[in-house]
Amino acid sequence: MHSAKARGAYYTPARLAETLCRWAVRPGDRVLDPAAGDGVFLRAARALGARAGGFEIDPAAAKAAGAIRGDFFDHLDRRYDAVVGNPPYVHFTQANAQRKAREAAARLGMRFGSGASVWAPFLVAAAERVRPGGRMAMVIPRETLFVDYAHPLLAHLRAKFPRIDMICVRTFLFEGALVKVAVLLCGPGRPRFRIREVEFPEELTPELLEDDGQDEESFAWSRVPRECRETARRVLERFAPLSELADVSIGIVTGDKPYFLVRGLPSLPVVASPTWVQGAIVKAADLRNRPRLLDIPPDYAGGDAAVDAYLEEGRRRGVHRRYKCAERAFWWRPRMGAPPDAFLTYLNDRLPRLALNRARARCTNNLHRVTFHGSVSVGAFYNPATLLSIELGGRILGDGALKLEPGDAGKIRMPRTCRDPVDAVDAALRQGDAKDAFRIASAAAGLSFREHRLCARAHAELRDIRLRERRMR
């Protein structure tokens, strides 16, 4: 038999199972738990007067639960008034036996790759067992919101259930739990999609589940303190997407950074790490003692002893055969492009940077290149509403870093202003006084004192939650 871990057998605390059943189950309902474990949901549903049954592949657990011993994916026939439970969280790669799960979801039009966890097709198949007008209440991994298949999965559920309410728990459900969870409530009624968040599982009360408060479409917005939302929304609406003001693209792909960053050979100034950006401006002095980007002209015909020796060394090291080098006309010459107007850091811990390029430098693909269409206020970038838009639109990685692909960067909201306090902001950032930089930027962006205060609070809240959660997802 499979081990508990291989089966994804982490049981739900009885109180939470009861709360979910109170939301989903009515007396007399036919209720299904597709993966019943030791039957905590079935007992809760029966206590509410429902006729509850389920499936469970572990014989001992099935017996304890009063469930049918067997694979849920072999019993995809009946419909139920309510489906409740906590699907197994096992990755496909860990359990080849989950082939049936994937096939069942594929029959319903949902395809999951080999990296997906079995909970996803479980959810799709379980939802299918709910009769029209019925309800589903599930404990699911919180990663639902972050994985690449989350969007199609939620879209699939939204097509089936008018109301979807998801409540994420920031801390772990119980000691020893491996994943953080969310509660997913799907049901009939006025169409809505809402995401909420609580700190502790104890906050998941029947009252909270029934609460008919405001809708919040995106997970990130649901984290913005309620009292800041209206103001933050209005400010961001006044702003323009960066894509309207500038082009953002990845920096120069060298193919072999250690080789292409040189000292003493023909070379160009380059920014090759976000840590080289000190403030809101990159000045020639900032790059003075840094390595530079190898710059051998395309028509170079040999004859410079130092250059020839370096090219020879590159060949010896196999640089010319590296993927990106081999496909170029001259393996030793990356496509440089013109110096961009500014650089944008795209893997951010605390404060993302847009830095004016006064050094006329290039950048490697450790930063994004930004080329302005007209005048752009780099200093005003540091107002808290723009920074909030980055927290709202970036992708949170497992280590808490916020990643901005060029497409995400285009959605950054920038103030439409001609005032550019970039020197003052640069000075404040170099002195480590980010708050002062934010204030100067807000004044240039035309934010009122109140707007500044509320957006700064919202930005700090999102950033701090993100940083607190590192390593916890």
Ligand SMILES: C[S@@+](CC[C@H](N)C(=O)[O-])C[C@H]1O[C@@H](n2cnc3c(N)ncnc32)[C@H](O)[C@@H]1O
């Ligand atoms: C996360 S546990 C949850 C159990 C219970 N619903 C609860 O909330 O406590 C998932 C259970 O699914 C069972 N399971 C895994 N794959 C299954 C399948 N294909 N059909 C039925 N049960 C399955 C595991 O043995 C495990 O007991």
